[in-house]
Structure formats: structure tokens, C-alpha cells
Amino acid sequence: MPYLKAKHLTVSSKRLNDELEKVNPHLIYVGGKINFQSELHLEDYIESNFKKIFPDLVLVKRQHNIKMQRCDLLCLTKSAKQPVIIELKNEEDRGLVSQLTRYRKAILQEQPFSDIIDYSLPVKLIAIAPAFHEDNYTDKEASKFEDNIYFYEFAIKLHQIKPKFQICSKSYDIPYAILGLPNNQTSSDLSQRSLSIFIINFISNLPLEYRQDFTALRTLLMAQPKVKEMVSSTYRKVLYAIGEGENHKKLAEITNTSKGVILFLWLPTHVKTNIKIPVARFGLVLAKDNNPFSEKSIVEWLVCTKTNVDLKNQPNNNNLGLSFNRHGMALWTKANQYLFQASLGSQNTFKLLIYLLKGMKPPIDETTYTWWNSYRTQTPENLGWYIDLAIKTWNYSLNSDRNS
Incomplete structure (x- = not known):
């Protein structure tokens, strides 16, 4: 699905968007x-x-x-x-x-x-x-x-x-909004200035009960360095990334279709090869009736996919979903097993996760190993933890580029 460009807008919509861009x-x-x-x-x-x-x-x-x-x-x-x-x-x-x-x-x-x-x-x-x-x-x-x-x-x-x-x-x-400032020390008037006509239309397609939490999540994502916000031509998908190309770094994506609203995050993933920063796109399947943007929502499954999440493929007690992608990551992973599955036999991913979660680089001491062996089988299930991990991964990737 292509992302919306100015050429897709009507003359009046383009004029409005240009006006919004000036205060964006x-x-x-x-x-x-x-x-x-x-x-x-x-x-x-x-x-x-x-x-x-x-x-x-x-x-x-x-x-x-x-x-x-x-x-x-x-x-x-x-x-x-x-x-x-x-x-x-x-x-x-x-x-x-x-x-x-x-x-x-x-x-x-x-x-x-x-x-x-x-x-x-x-x-x-x-x-x-x-x-x-x-x-x-x-x-x-x-x-x-x-x-x-x-x-x-x-x-x-x-x-x-x-x-x-x-x-x-x-x-x-500087008459600009400040995104990500603790305790919301910027005015709501300034925050609204960062809304383009594209995102306004995307929000209008969301269920009313999701809009406030989406705005809070959007503010958090847009507070990250170099993040661009790209909306699809149908206003049903929004991407937060450096660019939409295959080789562009990506942070998050939200799809709003007849099958529901799903948040995708780029998170550390299992790899068999020596990839420096192993990340993949994961769709988050939440517990029934949970808000897809609330940090308190409970994540049941992580789905490693480049396309949409098909809930018909969701594993059950008789089918544990032991299918893997070509890099060795389980396609469907129980939330509390994510760290275990992502790092199992994958040293690069293990070292990356230890750094993101503990701020520690090799050599890793025995105390950290003990903590990890317990923590990796009890991965937190709240959505906020995964959002935070995706943001840490994003910033680590940018810093690695600067230092290389």
C-alpha cells in the first residue's frame, strides 16, 4: 500500500496541508x-x-x-x-x-x-x-x-x-512543540500543531475509544530522533520510520483494517547469521478487548511478519505454532516467552538485549547471567514494555550508525 504524497491531495487539501506544514x-x-x-x-x-x-x-x-x-x-x-x-x-x-x-x-x-x-x-x-x-x-x-x-x-x-x-x-x-517532555510541560495548543492533514484523517478512522491513547503513543514515537510519520493513501496505515524503503530503519507501524487495529514494532529478533543489529517487524496480538495503544494493555502473542497478522493462524493448545522464519525466529511467540525465543542460540541478539535492558556490554558478569536466566522466561506482558524496548532499539541503531 503506497504512502500518501502531496500529489494525491485535492487542491484545497494540499493548501491546508501546506499551511499545517509551516507549523509542523x-x-x-x-x-x-x-x-x-x-x-x-x-x-x-x-x-x-x-x-x-x-x-x-x-x-x-x-x-x-x-x-x-x-x-x-x-x-x-x-x-x-x-x-x-x-x-x-x-x-x-x-x-x-x-x-x-x-x-x-x-x-x-x-x-x-x-x-x-x-x-x-x-x-x-x-x-x-x-x-x-x-x-x-x-x-x-x-x-x-x-x-x-x-x-x-x-x-x-x-x-x-x-x-x-x-x-x-x-x-x-523557539515557537515549536516539545514532544516527549516529562510531565507534559508543553501546551496542548502547541502539541496540536504537529498534526498534518494526513494524520488527522488517519485519526478520524480510528474508533473513538482509541484516539486519546493513540495520540499519547504518537507523541512518544515522534519524540524519537529522525522519525518521520507516513500515512497510507487510504488513511488506514501509518508508519514511523526514517523512510518507507526496505533498507530504511523503522520503529513502528499501525494498521487499521476490517480485521482490527494492530500495532507493529521493530524489535530484536533471533538470527542465525552474524547480523550486527538483528531486528524484525512484530505484530502484537493483545488480550481480548484491550486497547492497542494503551501501555497497560496485555500482549498475548508476538507475530514475526512482514505482512498483516492473520488471526486464523493463531496457535492453540493443540497447535503451539512451532513455525519459524528463515532466520530462526518463531512466527508466533507467547509474550512471556519472547526473550527466550529471540535469544535462543543467537549470541548477537543476546548481547543486544543485555545492553538494551541492562546497559551492559561484554564481558557479562555472573550476576547478570543469573538475572537473565530468570528474566528471559518471564518476559513482561504489558504493551508499554514492548514499546519501550522498540524505542531503545531504535536509538541504539541510530547511535551505532553515528559511531561506525
Whole structure:
């Protein structure tokens, strides 16, 4: 089922969606820090507040493409018309300096907007990020352009429950919602801004008794770094992921069909091969009349599947469902047996689960082994535990990408 794109909307719906998109950017609270949900949201904010943050610069063009390179912001100084390149990062990036110097070379070769930019002057290279890696400083010292490279570190802090963008010893208001903030310290008015026309239509198709819990779960999922929300063309399926492609990382999916509403989560899975981060898509079958979005709901079965869950295949006492996928994971697993089945004979999955649940990397001590041998046969059955595990898996996967 394809995901909805703007081309599928009517003219009036597209106009409404465009208006909603303008107020859609939001902040997320993760690991005790407030961040922009994506680099795009950071760029939007900087562009909207450019004159206040950089009163001595003129923004010439955002996302300027040149010689297979794309610089975030091409600028000039007001006083001398000196060329300035600004690169924005929403997280620490070890390759910043080489990226800036590549942009510098491409800009000097083509010299765009030469009628207003003086290319006889040195190109000023600015990196803006929440943190800078030690390698950034090493690369800067080794660069012959060191004197023209500047690092500006920013932070987002709460001031009287309102977010402030702090950079160069100054603070600026951020009129964005904060998702995932403890104790719901953001207003409901701001939270509603993050609803696109796509998700509004998806919610309208849900049973009334599910909508409040869905909104709470959605807020939690959208509070994770790099998560995008994609809705199907029928408004019956919503995906939370980096992208919908097969190789894109995914966190959760919700389907709403004639067979019911089912939540799918990407969780650690059994694998026979040496996969670094073994995860698979699991559909969660709940106890009768349980809400598919409430953290207190009871999970009866986990179904490892790339398609829909067919309840006709649900095992019973005479059929324990001992069918496995090609990687060795049981297709149907009792909730309290999930950890046992996922890790049985699969060392990578075992190590991953120990890290996610206990924060421990090998070597693993005897106390942890003792805990694991008991805990793995008594996997919690509440839905909230599985949602939390999926979120931990998601963030572990993103951090592994950054550190590789």
C-alpha cells in the first residue's frame, strides 16, 4: 500500500496541508536534552530567524547545489561582501571540516552570485552544531584554512516552560512543540500543531475509544530522533520510520483494517547469521478487548511478519505454532516467552538485549547471567514494555550508525 504524497491531495487539501506544514516543526526531549526533531527543522528555524541570529550577515540562498555539493546556507557579510558558508548539524558530526572545505572549493570554482559576493576575500566557513567531536578540532588544526573556520555550538534550554535557542551567548525564542517532555510541560495548543492533514484523517478512522491513547503513543514515537510519520493513501496505515524503503530503519507501524487495529514494532529478533543489529517487524496480538495503544494493555502473542497478522493462524493448545522464519525466529511467540525465543542460540541478539535492558556490554558478569536466566522466561506482558524496548532499539541503531 503506497504512502500518501502531496500529489494525491485535492487542491484545497494540499493548501491546508501546506499551511499545517509551516507549523509542523517540533522539538524532542531525549536523554535529558531538547533537540530539533530533524536537521530540516533546525534549518527551518535558522532561516526564519537568520536576521536576528546573524545581524552582520545576508542570507543569499539555502541548500545551494553546486558541483554535486550542497551547502546549507550561502551568505555574505554586510560590511565587506565576504563569502560565508554555514553548515548546520543537528548532532555531532566527525566529518564537518572536510565537508566545509569541499563546499569552499566548489564555491570558488563557480563563484555564484558574483555580482553581490566579493570572491577576492577569504571564504568564511561556519559550522553550527549542538556538539563538536574531538576530530573536528584536529581536522581544523590540520587545515590550511584554519583561521577561516569557526565552530558555533548551540543548545536548547527551557525558560519558564518555553524553549530557547542559545548560541554565541544569546538566546532566542523557539515557537515549536516539545514532544516527549516529562510531565507534559508543553501546551496542548502547541502539541496540536504537529498534526498534518494526513494524520488527522488517519485519526478520524480510528474508533473513538482509541484516539486519546493513540495520540499519547504518537507523541512518544515522534519524540524519537529522525522519525518521520507516513500515512497510507487510504488513511488506514501509518508508519514511523526514517523512510518507507526496505533498507530504511523503522520503529513502528499501525494498521487499521476490517480485521482490527494492530500495532507493529521493530524489535530484536533471533538470527542465525552474524547480523550486527538483528531486528524484525512484530505484530502484537493483545488480550481480548484491550486497547492497542494503551501501555497497560496485555500482549498475548508476538507475530514475526512482514505482512498483516492473520488471526486464523493463531496457535492453540493443540497447535503451539512451532513455525519459524528463515532466520530462526518463531512466527508466533507467547509474550512471556519472547526473550527466550529471540535469544535462543543467537549470541548477537543476546548481547543486544543485555545492553538494551541492562546497559551492559561484554564481558557479562555472573550476576547478570543469573538475572537473565530468570528474566528471559518471564518476559513482561504489558504493551508499554514492548514499546519501550522498540524505542531503545531504535536509538541504539541510530547511535551505532553515528559511531561506525
